[in-house]
Amino acid sequence: MKTLRVVTLALCFxxxxxxxxxxxxxxxxxxxxxxxxxxxxxxxxxxxxxxxYPVVVQTWxxxxxxxxxxxxxxxxxxxxxxxxxxxxxxxxxxxxxYNGEPMPKDRESVFWLNLYEIPxxxxxxxxxxxxxxxxNTQMKIFYRPRVLPSLPEHIADKLTFLLExxxxxxxxxxRNGSPYHASFSSxxxxxxxxxxxxxxxxxxxxxxxxxxxxxxxxxAAMGSEATQVNYTLIxxxxxxxxxxxxxxxx
Numbered sequence: 368m369k370t371l372r373v374v375t376l377a378l379c380f381x382x383x384x385x386x387x388x389x390x391x392x393x394x395x396x397x398x399x400x401x402x403x404x405x406x407x408x409x410x411x412x413x414x415x416x417x418x419x420y421p422v423v424v425q426t427w428x429x430x431x432x433x434x435x436x437x438x439x440x441x442x443x444x445x446x447x448x449x450x451x452x453x454x455x456x457x458x459x460x461x462x463x464x465y466n467g468e469p470m471p472k473d474r475e476s477v478f479w480l481n482l483y484e485i486p487x488x489x490x491x492x493x494x495x496x497x498x499x500x501x502x503n504t505q506m507k508i509f510y511r512p513r514v515l516p517s518l519p520e521h522i523a524d525k526l527t528f529l530l531e532x533x534x535x536x537x538x539x540x541x542r543n544g545s546p547y548h549a550s551f552s553s554x555x556x557x558x559x560x561x562x563x564x565x566x567x568x569x570x571x572x573x574x575x576x577x578x579x580x581x582x583x584x585x586x587a588a589m590g591s592e593a594t595q596v597n598y599t600l601i602x603x604x605x606x607x608x609x610x611x612x613x614x615x616x617x
Contacts, residue, residue: 392504393418394453394484399605400506401480403444403465405513412461414482416453423485425450426461428508431479431570442478443468444508463508474546474575475511482506507550507572515546519603522547526573528596529615530556537585539565539596542578549573550601554581556614558593 397413416422426449429440437449447462463480470476482504517525525545531538539556543549550572554565565571565581573579585593593614600608 392482392484392502394422394424394482394504396480396482396504396506399601400603401463401508402603403463403508403510405470405511407465408467409462409464412463412480414453414459414461416455416457416459418484418486419455420487421452421454422487423450423452424459425481425483425485427481427483428463428478429481431477431505437481437483440481443470443510444478446480465510470510470512472512473515475509475515475548477548477572477574478508478510480506480508507548509548512546517545517547519545519547521545522549523600523608523610526598526612527615528612530593531580533580537583538580539583540578540580541573543573543575546575548575552599552601552607553597555597556583556585556593557595557597558585558589561589562597563589563593 393416395415395417397415401410401412403410414424425437426446427437427440428442428444428446429435430442432440444463444465447464451459453459483501484504485501522543522545525543526549527542527544529540529542531540539554541549541551541554552571554571556563556565563583563585565583568581571581596612596614598610598612600610602608
C-alpha cells in the first residue's frame with residue numbers, strides 16, 4: 368500500500384474537484400484548514416467520499432511527524448469518530464476536541480489531522496481492473512490565541528527574505544516576524560529575466576516568530592543577480608494571495 372501526504376483544497380465541497388485531486392484522495396474535507404480560537408473546546412468538520420467505492424477511514428491528530436502510528440500520536444486534540452466506513456457519495460461529520468492543554472500565548476500553534484482512507488479489496492469493487500491504494504490526507508489545524516499583536520491578513524508585512532549560500536548551493540531564508548504561520552503555495556527567486564522556483568516540499572510553511580530555509584536550484588552567477596522573491600500565500604479560507612519582496616543579502 369502507498370501512503371501520500373496531501374493537503375487538499377476543496378473549492379466547492381464534494382463538487383468542484385480537479386482530476387488531479389481525485390487521483391490523490393477520495394475522502395475530501397469541506398475546508399482546507401481548521402482554526403481553533405482560544406476558548407473553543409471543539410470544532411466540527413464534514414467529509415465526503417468522492418470515490419466510486421466505499422472506504423474505511425481512520426482519523427487521528429499529530430504534530431505532523433508523518434511516521435508515527437495513530438496509537439503513538441501525541442497532540443492536545445482528539446478526533447471522533449476514530450474509525451468509520453464511508454459509502455460512495457456519503458458524508459460524515461467529525462468532532463475535533465481540544466483537551467485544554469496550555470498553549471503558547473504569543474503565537475499560534477499547528478497540528479495535523481490525518482484522514483487515512485483504506486479502499487476495499489479488488490474483489491469488492493465493481494471494476495476489478497481498478498487499482499486502489501490507501502492514502503493519508505493531512506489537514507492543518509491551527510490553535511490561535513485570542514489576543515495577538517497583529518491580524519492574520521497582515522502576515523505579508525512581517526515577512527523578509529534573504530539569500531544564503533550553504534556549501535555549494537543557495538538557500539532562500541524566509542523570516543516570519545508575525546505570530547501566524549506563513550503557508551506558501553509557491554516561492555521563487557527572480558534573477559535578471561529568469562525565475563527560479565523553490566524546490567517543492569510537503570510542508571511549505573514558515574513558523575511564526577521564526578525562520579525557515581528553502582532549497583534553490585540556483586547557480587553562483589544567478590545568485591549574485593537575484594533581486595526579488597515572488598510568493599503565493601494561502602489564507603485562512605484556502606484562498607491564494609500573490610506578493611513580492613526585495614531580496615536581502617546575508
